[in-house]
Amino acid sequence: MFPGAADEREGTDAAGTADRGGANFVVVGAPLDATTTFQPGTRFGPRRIRSFAEPFDDYDHRTDQHFSDLGVVDRGDVRAWDDIEEYLEYLTSTLREAVWNDAVPLLLGGEHTVSLAGVRAVEPEVFVCLDAHLDLYDAYDGNPLSHAAVTRRILEDVDSVEEAVILGARTGSEAEWERADADDVTVIPPEEVGAFTRENLADRVADRETYLSVDIDAADPGYAPGTGTTEPFGLEPRELRDVVRTVAPHADGFDVVEVNDRDDGQAASLAGKLVREFVLSHAAERL
Structure with a gap:
């Protein structure tokens, strides 16, 4: 269970069905590890994220809120299996249930492919993503549902999405950069993310339904080595935090993905x- 969240099993009705009608945020783990390249291990991501959040204080001085007071419920993990398309459909329905109950889904990956389920459930207009990679392959190793193709799938397969804003990208194939030149993609390189966040990001998502995704490899691997495909010259943690704080009040869905077990818990x-910064910032502005 994510620290400070209520267990879904608390408050079940006589039939054993959880009552999430009063939840403001619903945590769902998605330990998919099917297409991870270079270093696998994202199947352990949800468990490690919950575990390494244990020492964080419940009280947040900046927003004068207690995390445990904000209506966060942890649904647990949706166990992954090897049929990616079928798994994503099931995961989408799980997350959509939270949306229908007027809660914000908080998805813990798992590989980045699970973001497609989050976006399908929320149906935003803009997809904001912190990522070292463009993830704009039409297919990677012949697989259109690869984690390296997830932003392309979101743009082309989710009708509501008008634009992808990719923050911190610093690598991609020639074909991906050509796709990134289209009008529905904005790429902000790492050295420009700070200024863009301060000057443009809030206006870019204001009055637009938004989904925020954090691929942990957006951070420089010196800060988050526990991820599948590390890419040097990345963002500092405070830069990721500032993006999350800026977008959270406008976002109706959130995920953090690509954490694996190949470090000492930094990622x-x-x-x-x-995750906590998202909840605290969203709650401070909208609850």
Whole structure:
């Protein structure tokens, strides 16, 4: 269970069905590890994120809120299996249930492919993503549902999405950069993310339904080495935090993905802190 969240099993009715009608946020783990490249291990991501969030204080001085007072419910993990398309459909329905109950889904990955389920459930107009990679392959190794193709799938398969804003991207194939030149993609390189966040980001998502995704490899691997495909010259944790704080009040869905078990908890700790920052910032403005 994510620290400070209520267990879904608390408050079940006589039939054993959880009552999430009063939840403001619903945590769902998605330990998919099917297409991860280079270093696998994202199946352990949800567990590690929850675990390394344990030492964080419940009280947040900046927003004068207690995390445990904000209506966060942890649904647990949706166990992954090897049929990716079928798994994403099931995961989408799970997350959509939270949306229908007027709660914000908080998805803990798992590989980045699970973001497609989150976006399908929320149906936003703009997809904001912190990521080292463009993830704009039409297919990777012949697989259109690869984690390396997730932003392309979101743009082309989810009708509501008008634009993808990719923050911190610093690598991609020639074909991906050509796709990124289209009008529905905005790429902000790492060295420009700070200024863009301060000057443009809030206006870019204001009055637009938004989904925010954090691929932990957006951070420089010196800060978050526990991820599948590390890419140097990345963002500092405070830059990720500032993006999350800026977008959270406008976002109706959130995920943090690509955390694995190949470090001493740095990536999971950062991911857990970003989940909290999202909840605290969203709640401070909208609850």
